[in-house]
Amino acid sequence: MFTSYLPTKIVFGVGAIEKLPNLVKNYGRKALIVTGKKSTKQTGLLDKVRGMLEAVGIETVVFDRVQPNPISDDVDEAARIAIEQNVDFVIGLGGGSAIDSAKAIAISAAMKDAFWNYTHAGAGKKPDRALPIVAIPTTHGTGTEADPFAVITNPRTKEKVGIGYDVIFPKLSIVDPALMASLPKDQTAYTSMDAFYHSLEAFLNIAANPYSDLLAVDSMKRIVSFLMRAYTNGQDIEARTNLAWASTEAGITETLTGVIANHAIEHGLSGFNEKLPHGLGLCITGPYLLEYMFEECKERLAALAKEVFNIQQYSVSKAARLFIEKLYEFQELFDLNQRLSKFGFKEEDLPEIATVAYRIMKGVVVKSPKKLEEKDLVEIMKKAL
Known part of the structure; x- marks a missing residue:
């Protein structure tokens, strides 16, 4: 329901x-x-x-x-x-x-x-x-x-x-x-990947449903297909139109379903350091979250491997692993696989960040396919340092 x-x-x-x-x-x-x-x-x-x-x-x-x-x-x-x-x-x-x-x-x-x-x-x-x-x-x-x-x-x-x-x-x-059309290259990438993670997290949310799935998958496919075009030529109006619709679709998926722990982690991080762009922060921690809860979401990741990256004819585990690999490769095209340490984060900061993130955003953390506590958020951020 x-x-x-x-x-x-x-x-x-x-x-x-x-x-x-x-x-x-x-x-x-x-x-x-x-x-x-x-x-x-x-x-x-x-x-x-x-x-x-x-x-x-x-x-x-x-x-x-x-x-x-x-x-x-x-x-x-x-x-x-x-x-x-x-x-x-x-x-x-x-x-x-x-x-x-x-x-x-x-x-x-x-x-x-x-x-x-x-x-x-x-x-x-x-x-x-x-x-x-x-x-x-x-x-x-x-x-x-x-x-x-x-x-x-x-x-x-x-x-x-x-x-x-x-x-x-x-x-x-x-x-x-x-x-x-005037959006700079970095903001083109950051904002598009914000939409991508809205859709990805909605698809993995335990409350996912057929309506949100349909929009989430289409949103991710459009971003993968058109982001490079808009990134290299900001005046490409067809690319901008597809990315704009992908964002609106992603907004509707949030209304229908919502995000999961990756947004909680990023809110903790950029609340602590406002210089971290939101979309970039999601990219830094997102793949590590997927790896951390791999067993609980591998079937859904395998489905996305096929739909978003056209990966065919592999076992569920292999396809799911390939989805994460392809996500890393896609992010690398836009220099989005950065480290938290670049923004001044230190390991001793992470427990406080996790405490705030969990308290403020527990409502989305509990929608993740794996049961996560504060200590889990710390471990995920450690991997991204």
Whole structure:
């Protein structure tokens, strides 16, 4: 038995951004645009969106201080601005950090309360409302345009916490691959592999189901087929379109099923050191997790060997081993098989990181096919040092 609930209107395709003004007119007359510090300004997208909205009488307020690993302090500051300015809805414009921040701000502004109170690491409150959210992704990785989740870090405790509430499903998501054409090479790789691991982890999740499996496999196949093309030629719009759809599919798999221990480990790591890019962190630890729980997931890995890497006519164990080998080889094409030590992690740091990761993300750790405790997370990270 599984539940499927996706109340988001998704408008997908090249040129979809042009439909924005008519689609948001019913959300109110003033929008808070949440974005990062540079990219949407440099590309002109921020000005374009503001102009489109103002042309149909929607006033805009901009919060442009979102960090790559967004923090609760910024969420609370933006929420205060939203309340003071009496905004009607929130637009997340940019990568996953901008959209996740928009979701968190929408809760804080509607509830008139500090964001951290709505995490299980804080007061554990549950919001009963949020401002309407519009997601406009400029990366093809997080899938946050198609899920009710957001990930925010507390800069004092270094806890990187994921929340999930139906009230923060975007009302509207505009996924326009043309907006992703300016994504740099490294971000092209990092965000695409974030989507890959969303799908891989959903496929291995003990709650996997036929609906999520279908999307997860298709997502991984598209990433393997098109990432190199987008990496070498960012203007390859066919490649960008396939990667954008792979990301949206991966977001839906998160809604249907969810991730497993690899995301818990990475949240612990990048909460401890914000300089570790999320997608890269997943690549560093992911294959070691697969090896660590090999016996419990080898049948599923063997199925992926056939579907994703076209590996045929081997025993289950051999095919599963080949899947991990092919994953390493694929990641190596983009210099993603790095070591945690490169980012300053030391063995003595790992128990504390594992403790925080397990406490904050136990809900996804227990969805892994192998029963894992804190000590297991430490062992996996040790292999990646």
